[in-house]
Amino acid sequence: MDWFTLTLLCAFSLATADAYTKKHLSHCRGMEMVLARFFIPGILLAPLIYLFPLPQVSVEFWAWIVLLVPLELLAMFLYTLAIRDSPLYQTLPFLAFTPVFNIFTAWAILDEQVTLDGAVGIISIVIGAYYLNINSLYQTNRLNWLAPFTAIVKQKGSRRMLMVAIIYSFTSVGGKAAMSYVGAMNFAAFYIPLVGISALLLVVTVEPKRVLVFVHKPGWHLFIGILFTIMLVTHFLALSKVEAAYMVAVKRSSMIFGILYGAWMFHEKGLLKNSVSATLMVVGVTLIVLR
Helix, strand or coil, rough: CCCHHHHHHHHHHHHHHHHHHHHCCCCCCHHHHHHHHHHHHHHHHHCHHHHHCCCCCHHHHHHHHHHHHHHHHHHHHHHHHHHCCCCHHHHHHHHHHHHHHHHHHHHHEEEECCHHHHHHHHHHHHHHHHHCCCCHHHCCECCCCCCHHHHHHHHHHHHHHHHHHHHHHHHHHHHHHHHHHHHHHHHHHHHHHHHHHHHHHHHHCCHHHHHHHCCCCCHHHHHHHHHHHHHHHHHHHHCCCHHHHHHHHHHHHHHHHHHHHHHHHHCCHHHHHHHHHHHHHHHHHHHHHHH
């Protein structure tokens, strides 16, 4: 299977997992949903460690792991709360800001300059986010040009997903650094089960009874876990076939799939406007990551 097909399957699996998490796990608390998203894939992918064993690594690798795992759990905690409590069209598109934040962190840390394509990409993402909240342009019959931006901050789901985008801008850099010590598949075979076990240990330590979450709707927990596993496997397989920039650009089409799910499963309104906004943001991501 070529990288493009694998990446589309990755994006579709992610969007489907999001939609069914919102539909069938909305009764769960934040850490319970994190457990559902990480523990089952961790168990299913644990045998890969025998195919791709972890080589001898340096202290720097373990330092990255210590930093990445809690950030990964925090990001998924905010992510699942966002899609649980807010419409999908108000949350998923804001993941497009991850490469925007990456540009600024790269400038601050590495003194990398923004290219023309990168600048146009940022503008495209901002326009998409603005248009997504265009309905708030008029407040009490008065024109307020800043209202679509302030609406992003006021909406809990959008605000949470922006925080996720910020965290992912750091974990993407850290993950790339950690993978440089061991290789992509070796990293995936070790890292995903580790995050799953960490999620379980955190729940057991803080609220042990929450581990029983799998007793309720076990079939849906397993289904969502399998979808997330497919997403992870296709993610790393695609990365092994093509440069990461191309893969990330196509993977962000998951926000369009998510908006379609929102209209179909939850009757979210404004499908055309939301789709146009998401498309602008995908174009912006593509321009940034391919700059």
